[in-house]
Amino acid sequence: MSNILAKENGMHIYSVSELNLDIKRNLESGFSDVWVEGEVSNYYCHNNRHFYFDLKDEYSKIKVVMFYEANKNLVFQIENGLHLIISGYLSLYEKRGEYQLIATSIRPVGRGELILAYEQLKEKLEAKGYFAAEFKKKIPALPKMIGVVTSTGGAVLKDIITVLSRRFNNFHLIVSNVNVGGISSQEEVCQAIDDLCSYGVDVIIVARGGGSLEDMWAFNTEIVAKKVFQCRIPVISAIGHETDFTICDFVADCRAATPSVAAQIVIIDKNEAMENIMHMAESLKSYAENKLSASRKELKFLIERRIFRKPGTMLLDLWQEVENLKKSLFEKASSNFRSKHQNIGSILLLLNVKQITDKMSLKKSFVKNLLLTMVSEINKNFSGLKNKTGLLIKDLQANSPVSVLEKGYAIILKKDTATAVRHIADIEIGQEADIVLKDGILLTKVLNKISKKLGAEV
């Protein structure tokens, strides 16, 4: 139909804009309050403000817009695949001639919006690592100042104080009073955490009693979760009852099932700690006493050894040996002289004698030095005895008969008197003797004695 024909028939011809405007008016008045259910696809958020998506069912779809004014208080996130019920009105986007549903409110189908929001935030923060064990700070055993974020009006604070009083009578509590109910309290909770950190508490308990998901909502919000995560002081979360798990519980360094449990976690039991410390102090004392008495026994044994008990007789023995040496030297010299050099003159005799006596005095001074060294060693050991028990124990370990035995030496004991046999004169032929070795005792009888002096050769 041509324009002219239409005009002739009295029909109105629209411009495109006019038609779209007319349709828009009709749509908006005819579908001013609709409810529609469907699944989200092609979700897109423009400039972090307006939401655009398609709502579809098996056969059909419709464009949906949710402007910032309507979506700013939405607790959960729109995502593709989400099953929603939307209320709003129809309108037309004139520029494109596309009609769309302007959403004024949205709720998820099948579960509450708070549960959905909770699940979404939990998943998001978990993926970001907010709940990871590696970020959990250790709760100090003995905090000087305990911070609590809660309402000073409720039973929660009383419960905490009751438990603290029982465990640790001289606790220092700093309470930051906040409104812990409803969505609006999230900023208050964050501020309280900041304030307690600045004031310098050592640990913070964030607590509230049980309630509905709405009541506890502040502790399921992202800003509280972030605040707790970023807090440089350990945070114990005690929200609701044992069966309530909030996002704050997951992010906190420690989750307490109830506020009373938080009070148990936050500080050690003073009586228990004192008992434990006293018990350790007692153990220290008894270990030290045992060690000392064992060392005293070892020392006594050492002192009773002959060299310490009668150093004089030991020296006499050594002198005796020197004298014997001297005597045998003379005898040897003179017998040599008599048998081989009878015809040699007195000068030669004198010469020989002089040589012998020189040798003798050399040997004598050697033995003397040896003795002096020994005496000084003994003296050193004695002064060591007085002052340094520790050194003595080392000496003892090195010199003890047991270690001699360990080295493969033996100790011979006379059977009848059980005294040590040091010289062949100490025991008679036919007498029985026990030879003590490191791994046992040999029972023996002396068959013969052959005298032989070590080092007696000239």
Add this chain to the structure above:
Amino acid sequence: MEKEIEKMTFEEALAKLEGIVKELEDENIPLEDSIKKFELGVKLSSYCLSKLNEAEKKIEELTKTENGSLVTRELKLED
């Protein structure tokens, strides 16, 4: 050594004390060492006990003044 203990936290001192008690259980420890450890252990245990009694019981409320500085005042709870 004295100064080091003073710098320790309660947990550090307690852990050190527990370590010393364990070490002293060993009978082979030389006498001199055991006496040193005993002395250190005694110091640590009295330090830990003193830490337990350091604080004074206080229940306070944290508030902000008009200029934004943080102050505490005693908190009285109704029964």
